Amino acid sequence: xxxxxxxxxxxxxxxxxxxxxxxxxxxxxxxxxxxxxxxxxxxxxxxxxxxxxxxxxxxxxxxxxxxxxxxxxxxxxxxxxxxxxxxxxxxxxxxxxxxxxxxxxxxxxxxxxxxxxxxxxxxxxxxxxxxxxxxxxxxxxxxxxxxxxxxxxxxxxxxxxxxxxxxxxxxxxxxxxxxxxxxxxxx
Amino acid sequence: xxxxxxxxxxxxxxxxxxxxxxxxxxxxxxxxxxxxxxxxxxxxxxxxxxxxxxxxxxxxxxxxxxxxxxxxxxxxxxxxxxxxxxxxxxxxxxxxxxxxxxxxxxxxxxxxxxxxxxxxxxxxxxxxxxxxxxxxxxxxxxxxxxxxxxxxxxxxxxxxxxxxxxxxxxxxxxxxxxxxxxxxxxxxxxxxxxxxxxxxxxxxxxxxxxxxxxxxxxxxxxxxxxxxxxxxxxxxxxxxxxxxxxxxxxxxxxxxxxxxxxxxxx
Numbered sequence: 098x099x100x101x102x103x104x105x106x107x108x109x110x111x112x113x114x115x116x117x118x119x120x121x122x123x124x125x126x127x128x129x130x131x132x133x134x135x136x137x138x139x140x141x142x143x144x145x146x147x148x149x150x151x152x153x154x155x156x157x158x159x160x161x162x163x164x165x166x167x168x169x170x171x172x173x174x175x176x177x178x179x180x181x182x183x184x185x186x187x188x189x190x191x192x193x194x195x196x197x198x199x200x201x202x203x204x205x206x207x208x209x210x211x212x213x214x215x216x217x218x219x220x221x222x223x224x225x226x227x228x229x230x231x232x233x234x235x236x237x238x239x240x241x242x243x244x245x246x247x248x249x250x251x252x253x254x255x256x257x258x259x260x261x262x263x264x265x266x267x268x269x270x271x272x273x274x275x276x277x278x279x280x281x282x283x284x
Numbered sequence: 285x286x287x288x289x290x291x292x293x294x295x296x297x298x299x300x301x302x303x304x305x306x307x308x309x310x311x312x313x314x315x316x317x318x319x320x321x322x323x324x325x326x327x328x329x330x331x332x333x334x335x336x337x338x339x340x341x342x343x344x345x346x347x348x349x350x351x352x353x354x355x356x357x358x359x360x361x362x363x364x365x366x367x368x369x370x371x372x373x374x375x376x377x378x379x380x381x382x383x384x385x386x387x388x389x390x391x392x393x394x395x396x397x398x399x400x401x402x403x404x405x406x407x408x409x410x411x412x413x414x415x416x417x418x419x420x421x422x423x424x425x426x427x428x429x430x431x432x433x434x435x436x437x438x439x440x441x442x443x444x445x446x447x448x449x450x451x452x453x454x455x456x457x458x459x460x461x462x463x464x465x466x467x468x469x470x471x472x473x474x475x476x477x478x479x480x481x482x483x484x485x486x487x488x489x490x491x492x493x494x495x496x497x498x499x500x501x502x503x504x505x506x507x508x509x510x511x512x513x514x515x516x517x518x519x520x521x522x523x524x525x526x527x528x529x530x531x532x533x534x535x536x537x538x539x540x541x542x543x544x545x546x547x548x549x550x
Binding site for chain 2: 110111113114117119120121122123124125126129198199200204206207208234235237238239250252253255
């Protein structure tokens with residue numbers, strides 16, 4: 098993989114945030130990011146329900162009846178969406194919408210992008226056992242249970258713009274924060 | 285004068301040659317008519333009488349000239365007389381003396397003439413020139429005869445007009461006077477296409493891009509503030525948990541492979 102230096106312009110960051118780039122994030126940041134992701138998935142799930150209802154109406158308006166979804170159905174569909182959403186985001190961009198808002202990124206042990214299979218396992222684990230995040234507050238390394246098992250980390254990586262994030266992920270697959278030393282090769 | 289000059293300058297300078305006679309206003313001085321007639325008659329009679337006399341005289345002189353010449357030569361240089369006593373010699377001496385006198389007189393006359401001219405010309409010339417100028421339309425004459433275009437072109441080629449204007453003209457005063465005399469606002473309002481100008485300016489300025497940039501900047505600032513608040517929450521939680529668990533060492537939050545950094549940790 099290319100080791101082309103990719104510098105995140107430190108001057109675009111608030112002074113207080115410059116030194117924390119690349120360090121593991123704490124509990125509150127990750128909790129808020131998770132909350133945003135849950136809210137996103139909730140909206141998507143409700144949207145899926147509305148979309149399904151509209152589809153039914155368009156197909157057979159006469160005998161139209163809204164889909165009968167129980168609370169459990171919503172939960173199951175939401176969990177499935179959550180797994181797919183987290184998996185896709187972590188395996189490609191390394192961050193979900195909540196991570197993006199909070200300036201976080203999920204990285205593998207070596208600092209690179211998480212392997213797709215590890216991302217899948219992590220997304221399932223985070224969806225089923227979200228309480229594992231609490232361990233992040235207790236851990237000396239700011240790691241949740243899922244991080245410990247899968248040897249992943251959630252670090253601060255405040256993007257300046259979406260373009261920066263995409264370039265960082267697609268070209269280098271690594272975090273290179275500009276002021277840091279040379280990056281280690283991919284494992 | 286200035287109007288004539290302007291009109292002449294606007295017209296072709298070198299044109300058809302014109303007869304200068306009409307521009308002479310008056311003829312020269314003449315005898316009175318009562319005297320002019322008799323004088324002309326007398327002159328005519330004299331010419332009639334004198335013409336045959338002159339012709340006869342010419343013929344006689346033509347016939348007698350060779351003999352007269354020989355006789356005159358004999359008289360001037362008779363034989364048997366010393367050369368200094370001959371008539372010719374005496375005539376030569378007389379001629380020499382007369383020539384000396386004439387030359388002296390001529391020199392005196394020349395000097396006297398020059399002195400006279402010096403004394404007379406200064407008083408005479410202005411009046412004379414005045415008379416000439418009064419009788420001749422000098423402007424028309426100059427316009428017809430002189431190639432003013434060529435003169436002006438040569439003069440302009442030989443001088444730095446800009447330098448002349450800059451060094452000799454009080455430009456500040458002129459500009460101030462001009463500006464004081466005009467209503468610039470009104471001029472701009474009436475003569476400038478403000479709508480077109482505004483459209484050009486708007487076309488040149490990428491307004492949507494500016495709005496987008498400013499909006500993005502504001503949004504980024506808000507998000508950064510939110511992240512900093514969350515960061516404070518992280519530090520607060522870590523502080524209390526570590527205190528509760530009686531930890532003394534700082535948390536190891538750096539990720540090998542991402543950054544080797546000894547930065548502040550929470």
